[in-house]
Amino acid sequence: MDGERDSQRGSFLGPAFDPRELLKRAKIANVELTDDALPRRVAALLAKGNVVGWFQGRIEFGPRALGNRSILADPRIPEMQEKLNLKIKFRESFRPFAAAVMLERVADYFELRQSSPYMLLVAPVKPAIRLDGQLQANRAGFLDRSKTPRSSIPAVTHVDHSARVQTVSADENPRFYALLRAFEAQTGCAVLVNTSFNVRGEPPVCTPAEAFSCFMRTGMDYLVLGNFLVDKRAQLATRTTDALP
Secondary structure: OOOOOOOOHHHOOOOOOOOHHHHHHOOOOOEEOOOOHHHHHHHHHHHOOOOEEEEOOOOOOOOOOOOOEEEEEOOOOOOHHHHHHHHHHOOOOOOOOEEEEEHHHHHHHEOOOOOOOOOOEEEEEOHHHEOOOHHHHHOOOHHHHHHOOOEOOHHHOOOOOEEEEEEEOOOOOHHHHHHHHHHHHHHOOOEEEEEEOOOOOOOOOOOHHHHHHHHHHOOOOEEEEOOEEEEHHHHHOOOOHHHOO
């Protein structure tokens, strides 16, 4: 890249929390995974089309979720943008999502040769991964145009073939980077959909209790709290959304 060094190191300046107290107090069924097993397991779930709430370390300071309070999904699935908007974020189906990519792989997907750690840069998707169908899309209505896949990562590709990009380095966020690397190893894709862990009208979640409440009230399939994996199906068998901690 351009050799720049970021003294802010990802802007992870907010509080951190240990989820064990919540998991024990609220009797939340979970599986504890090792540091090595966690990214592989979550990557496999994402590759199967599941949506995962990802809660790690200190909360980000600023307007973007950068991998510590994030909702993550597979960008290769054309229907994923609509699913995330309607069933999880509870907003208009056409709203766009950002792409998180390993720093050293950004130029393979986007016409961008610099880091974008704060998800503030928009760049064209590389022509090599764009899809045909633009003419057909232009003849359709607005919603149909927004649903037309425009690249091999359609859930993060805008109607003009651009994308809002977040680059992730091993130095600034080693756990999120490990997940991206595991996802690429399993799928050949080094990109994930990354959106803030919240619903429309609410701020991003801060505490484990807020994360669990948001998880249970939305269409997310799994929740990761540190090293603990929570399956939505196990929760629905034992509790209702009216009895959240």
